[in-house]
Amino acid sequence: MSSERETGVGTDVELVPIAELVLKGSPRSTGEDAEHARSLAELDSEAELPPIVVQRGTNRVIDGIHRVRAARLRGEWAIRARYFDGDDAGAFVLAVESNVRHGLPLSLADRKSAARRILREHPGWSNRAVASVVGLSPKTVGALREQHGAQVTEVRIGRDGRVRPVSAASGRERAREILLRDPTSSLRTVSAAAGVSPGTVRSVRMQLTGQATAVVPEQRAGEQRATAQRVTAQRAAEQRAASPKQNPDPRRARGPAPRPAGPDRTSAMLRALRSDPSLRFNESGRLLLSVLAVAAMDANTRERLVGDLPDHCVDFVAELAEASGQAWQELARRLAERRSATADPN
Incomplete structure (x- = not known):
């Protein structure tokens, strides 16, 4: 820094x-x-x-x-x-x-x-x-x-941009819930989702494995169903809050075509991204924040740029702007593919 x-x-x-x-x-x-x-x-x-x-x-x-x-x-x-x-x-x-x-x-x-x-x-x-x-x-x-x-706050963002729980107990509980839902999850996947170290995930997994012999199958199945129901209810509530008038189906709610952003929404989103240390403190994030500033450009600024541009630069800038637009369209397409892949559990 x-x-x-x-x-x-x-x-x-x-x-x-x-x-x-x-x-x-x-x-x-x-x-x-x-x-x-x-x-x-x-x-x-x-x-x-x-x-x-x-x-x-x-x-x-x-x-x-x-x-x-x-x-x-x-x-x-x-x-x-x-x-x-x-x-x-x-x-x-x-x-x-x-x-x-x-x-x-x-x-x-x-x-x-x-x-x-x-x-x-x-x-x-x-x-x-x-x-x-x-x-x-x-x-x-x-x-x-x-x-x-x-x-x-329940979690804090470190200098490296990673999110970590303030309480180790809450992180271990999140890791436990993830492993109960999907025991085959890798250490690194659970570690990233729960905000704890892979070693902590390994420890939680060993505890769950040891409990398996002491807990009857009906109890464990009931615990897994209860955890799954809590997670499903939480996701449904988040989706309703984000899109109250849209179809609650998660694949449609997180579809590849986000709604167009107006000037106020664009500025608000850009401010939120600029305050996120996970972008501020790494090279790719800083580059992204720099180029996203163009998206927040208002009409007056665009008109000033056009009006102040020397005549001999107009052709070059117009060609570069068109190429930039094509690059942004391709970036939007790739992000839409990632949204779809994230929304589809299969």
């Missing part, structure tokens, strides 16, 4: 007028350090300052406020910048992570304050995931979680 792998930060560097930048929302409670800004301005004044990071749409500076101050002291009218495509919660995480890793470090009080806010906005993140962002120990983050009554 180093600053070189920031989720949603583009690689293109643009020259942005300083007058258009917003210097608010810093995780630094004491504000900017004037002496630090002067030092940056005087340090090799002929050299360009490193690019700052700016949130697209708001022009708020996420990383590099002192560099902006230094550029002003030098009398410059613009500064190099890269754009971050994400919501305010993601921008705050990136701002904290950047200020912990380089530049003028955040104070201990600021890092604790940042941890509390991240715990409120991302209650599903593990203590280690939050600690890696704010530069505190997992133990300290855990204490902050308890002190300030952060929302309790």
Whole structure:
């Protein structure tokens, strides 16, 4: 999670007028350090300052406020910048992570304050995931979680994007239910579904195997039927909640043709994906989030892109846009196949 792998930060560097930048929302409670800004301005004044990071749409500076101050002291009218495509919660995480890793470090009080806010906005993140962002120990983050009554979740998402149960007992119970439904399931399959290690699944399987001689067949059959009924009822409820007016058949509910998304729904889905560490913390996920930003482009942005495009670029961009559309159609087809395969138990 180093600053070189920031989720949603583009690689293109643009020259942005300083007058258009917003210097608010810093995780630094004491504000900017004037002496630090002067030092940056005087340090090799002929050299360009490193690019700052700016949130697209708001022009708020996420990383590099002192560099902006230094550029002003030098009398410059613009500064190099890269754009971050994400919501305010993601921008705050990136701002904290950047200020912990380089530049003028955040104070201990600021890092604790940042941890509390991240715990409120991302209650599903593990203590280690939050600690890696704010530069505190997992133990300290855990204490902050308890002190300030952060929302309790059954599972948490770690730095690697994997979902793990907060309670080992709940994970073992999920593994037990899966093995009762299908004793032939592999260790890795059950491990991924229950959020526990393969070793834990092996232990649960051994316990169930040992119980088989002590439990009469009628009892075990009854237990399996009860578990299957609970799972079926839960799935039916989830399907009704997701598609209350559609056919409750699971294969139709999860068919290959998802309903078209309007602008509001598209933005909401994109925000949800950007806040998911299982995408944020791996290379494929970060690439996907970057290209999905195009889907959230509104009509005004599209018109501006068309209007501002130089005439000599129109043919090339039109051809690339058409090729991109074909690529997205193929991706949609492959995802539809995966949806169908997941919906069909056979």
